[in-house]
Amino acid sequence: MRRNNCDSPLPQQTRKIGPTRRSVSGYYPFRLEKHIQYESALERDFIIRKDFSLSVQDVIPQPCQIPFVLNGQSFNYTPDFLVFYKLGTASFPGYTKPLLVEVKPAQEWRKNWRKWLPKWKAAYAYAKQQGWIFRIHDESRIRDVAFLNITFLERYKRMQFSHEESEYILKTVQEMGSAPFHYLLARHFMGIYRGQGIAHLWHLLALRQLDCDITLPLNDFTELWIPEHDSE
Template sequence: MPSRIIPKNYRNVTGVAAHKKAVGKAMFESTLERDFLSLLEFDSDVESFEVQPIRIDWIDDEGKNRSYTPDGLIHYRKKNRPPRLFEVKYRNELAEKWQTLKPKFRAAIRFAKQEGWRFKLVTDKEIRTSYLDSVKFLLPYVRQGPSDEAHVDLLIEKLKILDVTTPALLIQNIFQDQWNQAMLIPSMWYLVGTKQIGCNLNQKLTMSSKIWILN
């Protein structure tokens, strides 16, 4: 359960994302947070994440009680990789409010160190990339799953033979008619999204993208 309730926000977009890796509700207070949660959902190294799971209390330089709630906590699959507290911010907001935010981030760093965690500040520069566009395109196919298990086998076996090709050429080498070719497309993007078929996700995904089989 979040450490604080996320209010309705008339400046940014607020809501709840449907993510399987989320522990509790995957709530967000901005489209930037929403996009970062999508990246976490897609990341195979991430086991789970929590939104605003803790509140950090500290005393400032003037002796006043302060509190700060980081945006979330990431748990990784590899046990030797420590959990990571994170805060998502636009770069222009950081520049405008740095003097106010800096003590909060210092408190988060201290708290994370005590817990054996790490603290990470994530901005729109790291989030809003071509990779994010690919993730947003692929996630619906990953959630839906393959349209037909037989299609998965056909695609993988044919790609092993072709080695390196494009989505368009791959489906054309399996079926001649456009109807059956179209039936293969959801399963093909599912395989890309689940990293069974390789593709450069830092470039826009099209039917002309280069693809290859992943072992």
């Protein structure tokens, strides 16, 4: 099994993405460390999902070229992304395998799956050889409840709050292990400060100073805890 070792060099982008008339293209600022190219709105949303996840180590666009044969002719297929995950507290055998991904709208892959099957079979075999997993992600895997939550939290990222108040909230959560949203709101923001408190708690979650099960709807009963940044 290869490319699972954290000391191994990560693959680099193999194909540059140029301007396109048929879809949205651009660069996404991944954790303010680098810019990741995308060539559709769905690809951009995929990166947004991975950017939010603390278990994700890195996302590499256009990571490799995979040879395949169709009707006796040789071609190269370039998947959209390769996602590496952090080892965290898991043992190496239990480590989440890197994910090789093709991002395609459901309408497109359902219409063209027979034509694209040879290259996807080649990608599956290549990923298995590398110790990776190959998957196709459409809207159902990307624009789900988690994505709606992430886009909702985006508006709270740039808000400014007292550092002392933030530390007080985080200390409460740290001491309790976890706490529901409504409890923290009642404990730290009563009366006229309730509205400010709601924004403050979402702000801490948006900045990943707090964590939750992002796959569930966000509400007063959302359970919050301190993320283990170093171990994920």
